[in-house]
Amino acid sequence: MPDPLIETLENDGYVLIENLMEPNLLDRVTDEVNYWFEKAPLCQGDFYGWNTKRFGSLFTKAPATQQLALHPTVTRVMDHFLGPNCDWYQLNVAQAVRILPGSMQQPPHRDQDMWPCEKKFEYMVNVMWAIDDFTEENGATIVYPKSHTTSEEFDYNTYDYKSAKKEVAAMPKGSALVFLGSLIHGGGANKSLAGRTGIIFSYSLGWLKGSENQFLTYPPEVAKKLPPGIQELIGYKIHMPNLGGVESHCPSVLLKDIIPENLPAIDYFPKEIQDIIDNMKAQNLLAS
Numbered sequence: 320m321p322d323p324l325i326e327t328l329e330n331d332g333y334v335l336i337e338n339l340m341e342p343n344l345l346d347r348v349t350d351e352v353n354y355w356f357e358k359a360p361l362c363q364g365d366f367y368g369w370n371t372k373r374f375g376s377l378f379t380k381a382p383a384t385q386q387l388a389l390h391p392t393v394t395r396v397m398d399h400f401l402g403p404n405c406d407w408y409q410l411n412v413a414q415a416v417r418i419l420p421g422s423m424q425q426p427p428h429r430d431q432d433m434w435p436c437e438k439k440f441e442y443m444v445n446v447m448w449a450i451d452d453f454t455e456e457n458g459a460t461i462v463y464p465k466s467h468t469t470s471e472e473f474d475y476n477t478y479d480y481k482s483a484k485k486e487v488a489a490m491p492k493g494s495a496l497v498f499l500g501s502l503i504h505g506g507g508a509n510k511s512l513a514g515r516t517g518i519i520f521s522y523s524l525g526w527l528k529g530s531e532n533q534f535l536t537y538p539p540e541v542a543k544k545l546p547p548g549i550q551e552l553i554g555y556k557i558h559m560p561n562l563g564g565v566e567s568h569c570p571s572v573l574l575k576d577i578i579p580e581n582l583p584a585i586d587y588f589p590k591e592i593q594d595i596i597d598n599m600k601a602q603n604l605l606a607s
């Protein structure tokens with residue numbers, strides 16, 4: 320059955336979903352992130368923005384955000400765009416972003432260019448949750464509709480940013496902007512007198528190196544206390560074939576109360592690989 324959300328993402332590279340967050344949850348998330356923004360230092364660099372504050376470790380600093388990470392609308396999108404090209408998708412980064420008054424526009428970019436290779440499919444999909452109303456004045460994310468392409472033809476130095484069609488992702492707080500990793504976009508300039516706060520959840524194919532180091536952010540003694548779905552999202556799950564293991568074992572073993580000192584190395588193979596081996600065995604190729 321056609322899914323309008325997926326179709327819009329495929330056509331435009333982004334979609335706005337208004338009021339996706341429950342108001343009660345928005346209140347809790349707002350309180351939790353406000354506490355940390357008070358303490359957060361300004362970012363350094365033209366990309367993060369000198370007049371901007373950001374922080375990660377969201378699942379422990381702002382636990383209410385755990386409910387956003389696996390929102391069913393979000394997982395539906397990730398299942399579609401990332402699911403077919405990995406065993407499971409992972410959290411690339413979760414970050415709260417406050418663009419302060421006077422902040423200039425962020426350089427337009429495609430987030431998945433952080434992985435320097437030719438891409439034949441989407442490596443990443445992001446969700447920007449609005450914690451404040453996002454407006455043109457306060458620096459709502461600027462998107463370049465239909466700029467998503469996995470082709471190598473795009474060049475940052477020759478792209479015609481000025482003539483390209485742009486849209487301001489204005490949305491009421493509690494809404495979500497979902498966009499593909501290949502879409503050109505960037506935070507807007509904040510010309511208002513108040514901060515613009517959002518939370519980015521970025522998901523990527525499970526076999527990539529992530530932007531936020533999840534294992535150091537949530538070591539086993541911390542991850543143990545997180546819900547099982549979040550534990551998997553941050554990597555406490557082996558990725559077939561045999562990626563991300565501990566002693567060639569699923570890393571979730573480290574979350575158990577008693578961790579065996581010696582673990583067997585186990586093949587974690589998808590059916591296609593096991594079928595190849597079975598075929599070799601059937602031909603007697605591997606006979607001793």
Ligand SMILES: O=C(O)CCC(=O)C(=O)O
Pocket residue numbers: 416418425430447458459460461504505506507517
């Ligand atoms: O703050 C925003 O609106 C966008 C931020 C962004 O695109 C990024 O940090 O990669």
Ligand SMILES: [Fe+2]
Pocket residue numbers: 428429430504505
């Ligand atoms: Fe970005």
